[in-house]
Amino acid sequence: MVLGTYKEALSARATDSKIQKVAQDGGIASALLIHALEEGIIEGAVVAGDPNDDWAPYPQVATNADEVLQAAGTKYSMSPNVFGIKEAARQFGLEKIGTVVVPCQMQGIRKAQAYPFSIRFIGDKIKLLIGIFCMENFPMASLDTFSEAMMDSSLNDVKKMDIGKGKFRINTTDGTKDIPLKKTHGYEQSGCNICNDYVAEWSDVSTGSVGSPDGWSTVLTRTDNGVDLFTSAVDVGLIETKPIEEVKPGLPLLEKLAKGKKDKSKKEIERRTKMGIPTPVLY
Amino acid sequence: MTNIKSISPTSRQEGHAELLMEVDDEGIVTKGMYFSITPVRGLEKMVLDKSPETIPVLCQRICGVCPIPHTLASAEAVDASLDIEVPKAGKILRELTLLAHNINSAAIHHFLIAPDFVPEDKYATAIQSVSAVRKATQYLVDVVAGEGIHPSDIRIGGMAQNISPLAKEKITERMTDLKGTLENHVKLMKGFIEESDLPKGLGVVDSPLFATTQFYGDVNDFNLDDVTEVLPEAWYGNEEVGKRACTVIPLMNGVNVETGPRARMAKFAGFKDNGVIGFHIARADEMLLNYQRIMELLDELDTSAPARADFDFKGTGKLGIGVIEAPRGTNVHMANIKDGKTQFYSAIVPTTWNIPTMGPATEGYSHELAPHVIRAFDPCLSCATHVMVVDDDDKKVLKNEMLKI
Numbered sequence A: 001m002v003l004g005t006y007k008e009a010l011s012a013r014a015t016d017s018k019i020q021k022v023a024q025d026g027g028i029a030s031a032l033l034i035h036a037l038e039e040g041i042i043e044g045a046v047v048a049g050d051p052n053d054d055w056a057p058y059p060q061v062a063t064n065a066d067e068v069l070q071a072a073g074t075k076y077s078m079s080p081n082v083f084g085i086k087e088a089a090r091q092f093g094l095e096k097i098g099t100v101v102v103p104c105q106m107q108g109i110r111k112a113q114a115y116p117f118s119i120r121f122i123g124d125k126i127k128l129l130i131g132i133f134c135m136e137n138f139p140m141a142s143l144d145t146f147s148e149a150m151m152d153s154s155l156n157d158v159k160k161m162d163i164g165k166g167k168f169r170i171n172t173t174d175g176t177k178d179i180p181l182k183k184t185h186g187y188e189q190s191g192c193n194i195c196n197d198y199v200a201e202w203s204d205v206s207t208g209s210v211g212s213p214d215g216w217s218t219v220l221t222r223t224d225n226g227v228d229l230f231t232s233a234v235d236v237g238l239i240e241t242k243p244i245e246e247v248k249p250g251l252p253l254l255e256k257l258a259k260g261k262k263d264k265s266k267k268e269i270e271r272r273t274k275m276g277i278p279t280p281v282l283y
Numbered sequence B: 001m002t003n004i005k006s007i008s009p010t011s012r013q014e015g016h017a018e019l020l021m022e023v024d025d026e027g028i029v030t031k032g033m034y035f036s037i038t039p040v041r042g043l044e045k046m047v048l049d050k051s052p053e054t055i056p057v058l059c060q061r062i063c064g065v066c067p068i069p070h071t072l073a074s075a076e077a078v079d080a081s082l083d084i085e086v087p088k089a090g091k092i093l094r095e096l097t098l099l100a101h102n103i104n105s106a107a108i109h110h111f112l113i114a115p116d117f118v119p120e121d122k123y124a125t126a127i128q129s130v131s132a133v134r135k136a137t138q139y140l141v142d143v144v145a146g147e148g149i150h151p152s153d154i155r156i157g158g159m160a161q162n163i164s165p166l167a168k169e170k171i172t173e174r175m176t177d178l179k180g181t182l183e184n185h186v187k188l189m190k191g192f193i194e195e196s197d198l199p200k201g202l203g204v205v206d207s208p209l210f211a212t213t214q215f216y217g218d219v220n221d222f223n224l225d226d227v228t229e230v231l232p233e234a235w236y237g238n239e240e241v242g243k244r245a246c247t248v249i250p251l252m253n254g255v256n257v258e259t260g261p262r263a264r265m266a267k268f269a270g271f272k273d274n275g276v277i278g279f280h281i282a283r284a285d286e287m288l289l290n291y292q293r294i295m296e297l298l299d300e301l302d303t304s305a306p307a308r309a310d311f312d313f314k315g316t317g318k319l320g321i322g323v324i325e326a327p328r329g330t331n332v333h334m335a336n337i338k339d340g341k342t343q344f345y346s347a348i349v350p351t352t353w354n355i356p357t358m359g360p361a362t363e364g365y366s367h368e369l370a371p372h373v374i375r376a377f378d379p380c381l382s383c384a385t386h387v388m389v390v391d392d393d394d395k396k397v398l399k400n401e402m403l404k405i
């Protein structure tokens, strides 16, 4: 299954305008975290903050809705949230932790839960894992290149970053600028080229824009916990949904991209293996 | 006629040691020699030429039983060599970590001595009590210092970060809950120990007491000039033992000393008893003092204050000394950092101080009681061992340069 194991696929968005305003797409990750906090399912969440307002993400512990909203929106460079989980469990004293991470981080977390080396007593404290769709991720220097060199804008002035419809877009104080996605190739982290997971197959709930119309997100609920939380957020009216079959472009596009990523990574792994470069074993 | 009795390795203690006793016709020990046969620890050499922040990370691996005192003594030694003043919150967090660890370690020791004192039908009760105490105290170490066993967040300059108000609240809650559990635990263990029919005078020692403070440790009460080290050949007066012993013998003002809970309690808390029973009672009582201190410090901790100082890692080239009152006694680490790298490192750890004192403490009583004496000191050998056997064929200590202060 190219989308991993899931219980239900939906198109959804947060109903709260406060979330919609700051969210990347449908605001599902933010809405779920806020709901989990309010319901006491988690005491805090490790989120990708932007403490210096320069798009260099840094894991921060959010323990209320305001702190979650401050960190809303996608950052296209890696936020080491896995590292943040340990801090949350230790110095922050959290015993029920949630986080939002990309698929490779999700794999790391699940593996750490199974083999808790140097994260004693942490795996069982992780109560909510939201995964976001991810095709690739850029080192900060790459984002800097796109913004400063290719679009003549300082990262500090960028209000929002977005990838969609074949473009890498930034919203700055003087309007929207973009470059074709093709121009970003080669600037991604090299590990992303051998990554085979597009839709965070190991999460409780996965979400991302692909498959749903603007302002909406595609959601895959995967675990019982994930289903319960999502259903409860819908029940209280925090999230509204549409059947995925009724939206365009819907699951076919998601499946196509997920399959494309798996095929591409397989080829790249074969290429690297031939050259004698060590690559991860995928199960 | 003199007979020789040997126990090798001595049991229910960390690491391997041997107790060699000369006994008379009645089986009374006339001369006791206790020495480590655990292989060399070698860390003092491994840290050379490393950057300061690496040192505590490596040195905490000296021992898995006592990693916290080693991390702290190491960090304190490096702090001193870098001329760092740790901020108040950092000091409080460090001390909290140590106090919780010391309670935890005393509880582990109760597990080790349970077969000596606890009636079989009370075994499960005693072990559950040990576990309850350990769980709560290890929780504190986990949260404050990052890891219960090899703490990642005790850093040069203080602590990686302060704890959150929520974490302080949770620790306070758990520690408040621990009060009854701990008091009952101490009462339970003391009851078993006091009921024991071991002779009162067993294990009585009259060596000078070595302890710098009741809590944490204070470098100002430690004078390096008072310390000398002799090689085992010279100390034991027995060539065979001298060849096999793996530690040097540290002396304070030329004589061997006693360090550990009883030494601290006798020096600073008016504790009077001596001997095997006295050691055990002191260790149990100290758990309660450490507990009170935890509660005081939690109250004092400002969670918004900085826990770590900025510093220049290049170093001063002066010898920094870190002195920590560890579960088994005074733990001393010494470091010299210059040009950002370790030039010199040395450690004299608690059990090393006690090694020359433990053997003689078995004298005057039946050799069959000697293991009780050794266990009363709660020796921990892995950290204590640091003589290099260079010639493997005849096991002779050919080089001792790593011991020189």
Ligand code: SF4
Pocket (backbone or CB within 6 Å): A102, A103, A104, A105, A134, A135, A136, A137, A189, A191, A192, A193, A195, A196, A197
């Ligand atoms: S593409 Fe894969 S490796 Fe790269 S950031 Fe995304 S999940 Fe991680």
